[in-house]
Amino acid sequence: MDRGNAVLQVRNLRTEFATRRGIVPAVDGVSFEVFEGKVTGLVGESGCGKSVTALSILGLVTSPPGRVARGEILFEGRDLARMTPREMGAFRGRDLSMIFQEPMTSLNPVKTVGNQVGEPLRVHLGLSAREARRRAEEMLDLVGIPEPQLRYGAFPHQLSGGLRQRVMIAMALICSPKLLVADEPTTALDVTIQAQVLDLMMGLKNRLGTAIVLITHDLGVVAETCDDVYVMYAGHIVEQGDVYRLFERPGHPYTQGLLRCVPDASKPGRRGPLASIEGAVPLLTALPPGCRFAPRCPWAQELCHRQIPDLVAVGEGHLVRCWRAEEGGKP
Amino acid sequence: MRPGRDPKLIADELPPLVPAEAGDDMAGETLWGDVVRAFWKNRAALAGVGVVTVIALMALGAPWFLRGDPYAIDLDLRHLPPSWDHWFGTDHYGRDLFTRVVHGARISLVIGLIPAFLSTVIGAVLGVVSGFYGGKTDFWIMRLADVVLAFPSLLLAMAIMYTLGASLFNIFIALSAVGWASTSRIVRSQTLSLREKDFVEAARALGVSRGKIVFRHILPNCLPSIVVVFTMSIPAAIMQEAGLSFLGVGAQPPTPSWGLLVSQGKEFIFSAPWEAILPGVAILLLVLAFNFMGDGLRDAIDPYMKD
Numbered sequence: 148m149d150r151g152n153a154v155l156q157v158r159n160l161r162t163e164f165a166t167r168r169g170i171v172p173a174v175d176g177v178s179f180e181v182f183e184g185k186v187t188g189l190v191g192e193s194g195c196g197k198s199v200t201a202l203s204i205l206g207l208v209t210s211p212p213g214r215v216a217r218g219e220i221l222f223e224g225r226d227l228a229r230m231t232p233r234e235m236g237a238f239r240g241r242d243l244s245m246i247f248q249e250p251m252t253s254l255n256p257v258k259t260v261g262n263q264v265g266e267p268l269r270v271h272l273g274l275s276a277r278e279a280r281r282r283a284e285e286m287l288d289l290v291g292i293p294e295p296q297l298r299y300g301a302f303p304h305q306l307s308g309g310l311r312q313r314v315m316i317a318m319a320l321i322c323s324p325k326l327l328v329a330d331e332p333t334t335a336l337d338v339t340i341q342a343q344v345l346d347l348m349m350g351l352k353n354r355l356g357t358a359i360v361l362i363t364h365d366l367g368v369v370a371e372t373c374d375d376v377y378v379m380y381a382g383h384i385v386e387q388g389d390v391y392r393l394f395e396r397p398g399h400p401y402t403q404g405l406l407r408c409v410p411d412a413s414k415p416g417r418r419g420p421l422a423s424i425e426g427a428v429p430l431l432t433a434l435p436p437g438c439r440f441a442p443r444c445p446w447a448q449e450l451c452h453r454q455i456p457d458l459v460a461v462g463e464g465h466l467v468r469c470w471r472a473e474e475g476g477k478p
Numbered sequence: 479m480r481p482g483r484d485p486k487l488i489a490d491e492l493p494p495l496v497p498a499e500a501g502d503d504m505a506g507e508t509l510w511g512d513v514v515r516a517f518w519k520n521r522a523a524l525a526g527v528g529v530v531t532v533i534a535l536m537a538l539g540a541p542w543f544l545r546g547d548p549y550a551i552d553l554d555l556r557h558l559p560p561s562w563d564h565w566f567g568t569d570h571y572g573r574d575l576f577t578r579v580v581h582g583a584r585i586s587l588v589i590g591l592i593p594a595f596l597s598t599v600i601g602a603v604l605g606v607v608s609g610f611y612g613g614k615t616d617f618w619i620m621r622l623a624d625v626v627l628a629f630p631s632l633l634l635a636m637a638i639m640y641t642l643g644a645s646l647f648n649i650f651i652a653l654s655a656v657g658w659a660s661t662s663r664i665v666r667s668q669t670l671s672l673r674e675k676d677f678v679e680a681a682r683a684l685g686v687s688r689g690k691i692v693f694r695h696i697l698p699n700c701l702p703s704i705v706v707v708f709t710m711s712i713p714a715a716i717m718q719e720a721g722l723s724f725l726g727v728g729a730q731p732p733t734p735s736w737g738l739l740v741s742q743g744k745e746f747i748f749s750a751p752w753e754a755i756l757p758g759v760a761i762l763l764l765v766l767a768f769n770f771m772g773d774g775l776r777d778a779i780d781p782y783m784k785d
Contacts, residue, residue, distance in 0.1 A: 205683055207679060207682055207683060236685045236686075236687055237685065238685065239682070239683055239684060239685035240683065240684030240685030240686070241685060244683065244684065245680075245683040245684075247676055247679070247680055247683070249676050252675060252676040252677060253676040253677050253679075253680040254677055254680070255677045255681070255695050255698075255699070256677070256699065257698045257699050257701070258694075258695070258698065266681075266684065266686060267684045267685065267686075270684070270685055270686055270687070270690070271685060315680070318680075318684060319683075319684070
């Protein structure tokens with residue numbers, strides 16, 4: 148994939164958690180790349196390792212019990228996985244930033260939103276309080292918050308969820324980071340607000356040239372915003388490719404299943420129950436020996452239950468982790 | 479399902495930044511605004527504020543509105559009962575008891591405020607550090623708190639006073655040394671729940687250092703309970719000072735400390751009961767007033783501490 152400069156290269160990342168039932172690999176051998184000015188989607192069900200991947204990139208995995216056990220996280224050539232917490236702290240909020248799922252609880256309730264938006268400026272760039280205030284007000288304006296001078300002094304509980312998520316975006320982007328990790332940024336918002344917030348993020352991405360890792364379970368969001376997509380399942384990447392290819396010719400039975408689960412409003416005549424994928428994500432403490440999706444896969448063969456398949460190329464930049472990938476996954 | 483829009487198109491256009499949804503107003507006030515409003519509706523708390531204000535004004539104005547000298551001895555006027563000339567009567571040296579009680583209020587208020595403030599600050603800092611960093615730091619701070627709490631606090635304060643010698647400054651030290659432990663436990667337990675909050679992780683994700691997270695993000699969130707604890711520890715400190723002085727290890731004669739006044743008055747409890755009772759009533763009033771204030775403050779803040 149020649150897509151310009153890679154801002155972030157994750158190679159063979161493994162993040163484990165020590166639990167009473169043993170070591171649990173929440174992320175197991177994940178590799179992906181994020182390119183300048185592009186949006187890379189990480190897609191999957193709850194518990195598939197998306198969020199842990201995000202936290203690993205930012206060095207925010209709570210340790211103990213968690214730790215990045217193996218792999219490299221190359222950010223502009225430097226390995227974030229090997230950095231000390233202090234070095235990492237200098238990167239976070241300045242060169243790479245994160246937006247969380249819950250705008251209602253991700254802001255400090257006793258500090259004004261303006262103060263919080265300006266905080267990265269004071270922490271990283273050592274700006275004076277006055278200068279930080281001026282820039283914070285500009286940023287609040289940029290994220291579409293009406294009357295930024297007035298809102299600067301507002302407390303989080305005085306703002307709605309949509310406004311708070313805008314504040315979070317302002318905080319994350321105020322130092323113009325090169326990479327933004329957005330962990331389900333719209334999941335907690337009303338559908339009408341979701342589109343506004345996504346539009347805002349995409350607009351700011353284009354203005355600031357920020358690369359985005361977008362973590363979501365919402366394929367509609369992926370289709371609207373992403374350039375490259377990585378589908379995760381039980382800690383593995385099961386399919387990767389550019390968004391068109393993936394949506395038109397999904398190679399992995401899991402991706403196909405996910406796509407089938409999206410109700411299609413363009414076929415009004417169709418009635419009946421919504422499609423679903425039978426079963427649930429396997430417990431990470433009791434992973435099947437073969438392909439992790441095999442227990443739920445309608446096309447699983449004997450080989451699938453025995454051995455883990457590798458990612459194989461089925462097209463340009465399109466990789467699928469399936470024994471039957473060459474058959475197109477459709478027998 | 480297909481990609482809804484061509485990503486290239488998105489990249490080419492700069493979508494107009496949609497202004498956020500209307501209808502947000504700034505109706506909600508700040509936490510402290512709400513607290514003050516709830517507090518003013520509490521009559522007991524208001525009475526407490528009134529009594530404390532009156533006593534504080536009298537104590538502050540004592541040198542100006544009382545012409546009498548609290549140390550002026552007049553052996554002709556010993557053990558006089560309360561009268562228009564001597565509102566609280568006189569003591570065994572003929573000193574005007576009202577003058578002494580009013581001057582004693584200055585000591586009690588200073589003793590109430592300074593050690594309570596010191597112990598609250600020490601307790602809050604140790605508590606937030608203990609709760610946030612956990613591990614060994616937490617273990618040792620909390621074991622130290624256990625040791626302090628395991629002693630009867632008056633006994634520990636007495637031991638410290640014996641060792642350091644009786645003086646006002648040493649009372650500050652003794653009372654702060656016994657007072658911080660309970661504050662630190664309260665603040666620690668709040669920190670334990672606060673440090674798991676999303677906004678702490680969000681601050682970390684923005685590169686805010688741990689020290690700044692502790693003191694700029696977590697500590698301000700503990701402030702409501704710290705204020706309550708502070709208000710509650712003022713009467714406790716006043717009582718302890720009175721106790722220490724009563725037992726002879728606090729303020730020394732002829733200082734007009736209330737505890738000392740009661741202690742000296744008790745010698746004449748049957749012949750001149752006012753000498754012990756009236757300073758005792760003063761202690762009761764001031765402590766009660768502070769307690770009402772503290773209760774009112776706690777009730778006013780409580781609803782906001784639940785989320």
